[in-house]
Amino acid sequence: MKEKLKNIISKVIEGEVPNFSVEVSDNKMHGDYSTNVALILAKKLGKNPAEIADSIKTKIKDESLEKVEVANGFINFFLSEKYLKDQLQEVLKQKNKFGNLKIGGSKKTRPSDDRAILRDAGLKPKDLVGIPWMVAFALRADGWYLRSDIIWHKPNPMPESVVDRPTKSHEYVFLLTKQPRYYYDAEAIKETNTPDMIRRAEAGHTRGPNGKIDTSRNDSDTLRGDDAKTITANGRNRRSVWTVATSPYSGAHFATFPPALVEPMILAGTSQRGACPTCGAGWVRVIEDSPEYAAVKAEMIGKTHEDTSKELERGKQQGWGKDKARVTQDVNILGWRPACSCYAVPPLPAAPEDVNGNMEAYRAERARLLELYATLPTVPCLVLDPFAGTGTVMRVAAKHGRSGIGVELNEKYIKLADERMSKIQTIMQF
Ligand SMILES: C[S@@+](CC[C@H](N)C(=O)[O-])C[C@H]1O[C@@H](n2cnc3c(N)ncnc32)[C@H](O)[C@@H]1O
Numbered sequence: 001m002k003e004k005l006k007n008i009i010s011k012v013i014e015g016e017v018p019n020f021s022v023e024v025s026d027n028k029m030h031g032d033y034s035t036n037v038a039l040i041l042a043k044k045l046g047k048n049p050a051e052i053a054d055s056i057k058t059k060i061k062d063e064s065l066e067k068v069e070v071a072n073g074f075i076n077f078f079l080s081e082k083y084l085k086d087q088l089q090e091v092l093k094q095k096n097k098f099g100n101l102k103i104g105g106s107k108k109t110r111p112s113d114d115r116a117i118l119r120d121a122g123l124k125p126k127d128l129v130g131i132p133w134m135v136a137f138a139l140r141a142d143g144w145y146l147r148s149d150i151i152w153h154k155p156n157p158m159p160e161s162v163v164d165r166p167t168k169s170h171e172y173v174f175l176l177t178k179q180p181r182y183y184y185d186a187e188a189i190k191e192t193n194t195p196d197m198i199r200r201a202e203a204g205h206t207r208g209p210n211g212k213i214d215t216s217r218n219d220s221d222t223l224r225g226d227d228a229k230t231i232t233a234n235g236r237n238r239r240s241v242w243t244v245a246t247s248p249y250s251g252a253h254f255a256t257f258p259p260a261l262v263e264p265m266i267l268a269g270t271s272q273r274g275a276c277p278t279c280g281a282g283w284v285r286v287i288e289d290s291p292e293y294a295a296v297k298a299e300m301i302g303k304t305h306e307d308t309s310k311e312l313e314r315g316k317q318q319g320w321g322k323d324k325a326r327v328t329q330d331v332n333i334l335g336w337r338p339a340c341s342c343y344a345v346p347p348l349p350a351a352p353e354d355v356n357g358n359m360e361a362y363r364a365e366r367a368r369l370l371e372l373y374a375t376l377p378t379v380p381c382l383v384l385d386p387f388a389g390t391g392t393v394m395r396v397a398a399k400h401g402r403s404g405i406g407v408e409l410n411e412k413y414i415k416l417a418d419e420r421m422s423k424i425q426t427i428m429q430f
Contacts, residue, residue, distance in 0.1 A: 001033065004064070005077060009037050012059045031069065031076035039073045049073030092409070132172040139176055148175035152261060153243040173242070173265070183282045187333065188267040190235035198231055232293065232330035238264065257392040263400075266383055266393070270402050273336040274378025281340040282381050286348065286370065290329040335370035343376055345369070379403075391417030 002022045009020070020037035038053035045052075053070040060068050060075075064083035069076045123129060140146040150173040157169035247258040271282035337348055349365050352358045380403045385393035388406025390413055397404035398421070408414050 001064075001079070004062075005033055005035065008060060008062055009035060009056065009075075012056050013037065013041065025076065030071065030074070031067075031078040033077040033079075035075050035077075036073075038070075038075060042073065132174070136172075136174045136176070139174075143178075145177045145180055145182075146174060147177055148240060149173075150175065151241045153241055154246055155243055156245045173261070183269065183271065183284075183339070185268050185271065185285055186237055187234070187285055187287060187331065188272060189238045189264040191238050192235050193231050197236075231327050233327055234330050238268070256390050259392060259396050259399075262393050262396045266397055266400055266402060270381035270383060270397075271336070271378075272400070274401075275381045276338055276340045276342050277377060277379045278342040279340050280379075280382070281338070281342075283336045283378060284339050286334045286337050286366075287331040288334060290332050292328040293330040334366070335374060337370070337373055338376065345372060345376070388417060389413050391421055395421060 002024075005022045006020075009022070020035060020040045022033055022035045025031050025034045038049045038056060041047075041052050042049035050070060050073055053073055053075050057068045057070050057075055064080055066078040066080040069078070118125065118127075136146050136149070152171045152173055154169050154171070157167060160167045242261065242264065244258050244261045247256070247260075271284070273283035273285075275282045338345070346369060348369055349362055352362050380401055382403045382405065383393060383397040384405050384407075385391075386407045388394065388408040391404075391406050391408075394404030394406045394417070406417060408417065
């Protein structure tokens with residue numbers, strides 16, 4: 001399209017072809033493409049750029065353009081819906097050959113084939129482009145909150161015949177949210193403690209060369225902080241590297257997700273209890289620290305650096321650090337509460353400041369309300385996959401009692417998704 005627009009402009013300005021550019025607009029208010037031709041011509045001819053831009057604009061007529069506008073001497077081009085639809089039809093017609101399309105003349109559209117495009121983007125041949133990160137940063141710039149990059153580690157990656165870089169065995173999963181506070185059920189996706197962590201905690205301390213406990217050592221064999229005292233039976237907070245083997249799929253789609261990759265995203269991102277039928281807000285798990293864990297935390301919390309240093313000194317003298325790990329529940333799961341006010345039920349009371357004072361009354365009121373909440377209706381949470389392929393995401397959603405909506409460009413894949421879905425759910429609505 002850039003080339004096409006350049007040709008159109010060159011014809012309009014009849015031979016006076018300065019070294020102007022046509023670029024994709026950063027801001028949709030400025031159309032799809034934008035050119036600086038009027039600014040360059042104005043400099044050359046000593047004239048007003050807006051007048052030149054207006055004069056060029058009136059002479060540009062092409063059915064691929066919805067409208068042409070002038071702003072600050074730039075000429076902005078807005079592509080027509082018909083043109084965009086035609087391009088999409090062409091992509092569908094070409095199916096697998098997409099990428100080698102010759103849209104726009106003899107120029108290939110696949111950037112990797114086009115050195116000039118790579119150079120324009122500041123890339124050298126063989127550079128890693130980092131498309132996933134570019135998408136993540138673009139979404140962040142667009143207002144999304146980029147909360148986490150998760151490494152999908154594939155223990156069975158595609159073999160690559162490269163000898164000058166490592167074989168790629170990971171992809172990225174980005175946790176993006178629309179608000180700074182969002183639904184995230186950490187309990188639902190906790191991971192089990194590693195045997196190494198349990199071993200280190202059970203050792204509880206490190207011995208120096210003389211066989212004596214050496215609490216001053218800060219090496220990897222000594223668990224520190226809370227970890228040194230408790231290994232939580234609930235497991236530990238999910239880490240950001242997920243090892244999931246790609247699963248073979250005999251159908252005619254080559255990039256299906258393994259269900260185990262999708263599972264944590266759905267479990268953490270939606271509520272097992274369901275959502276409010278009126279506003280769709282997911283219900284929130286109600287948890288409290290187990291008394292044993294709360295006691296350990298109380299021991300650890302509120303100590304200044306100075307206190308800790310003093311204790312370390314005292315510990316050195318007294319053999320501090322002899323504590324073995326305690327395996328304990330870190331949280332007790334009490335139930336679920338609505339996250340909205342649609343049900344018009346009282347909210348859970350705030351925990352009393354004075355724990356000794358009215359804790360019993362607080363617990364009784366909380367239990368009464370949780371019982372009441374348990375009688376309220378919910379609808380299954382809804383999962384959307386805008387690139388549904390064979391519908392793995394929807395299948396995993398259904399397996400966990402969530403609803404699913406999938407969007408897929410290719411009709412063939414929709415049929416595959418339907419076949420796979422029919423094994424767990426009889427009707428799929430189109
Ligand atoms: C990587 S596959 C998804 C595979 C899927 N997660 C699964 O497990 O089967 C991406 C899918 O997105 C589809 N797709 C690409 N562009 C699309 C668009 N603009 N709208 C809808 N689907 C699109 C492709 O046809 C392809 O099936």
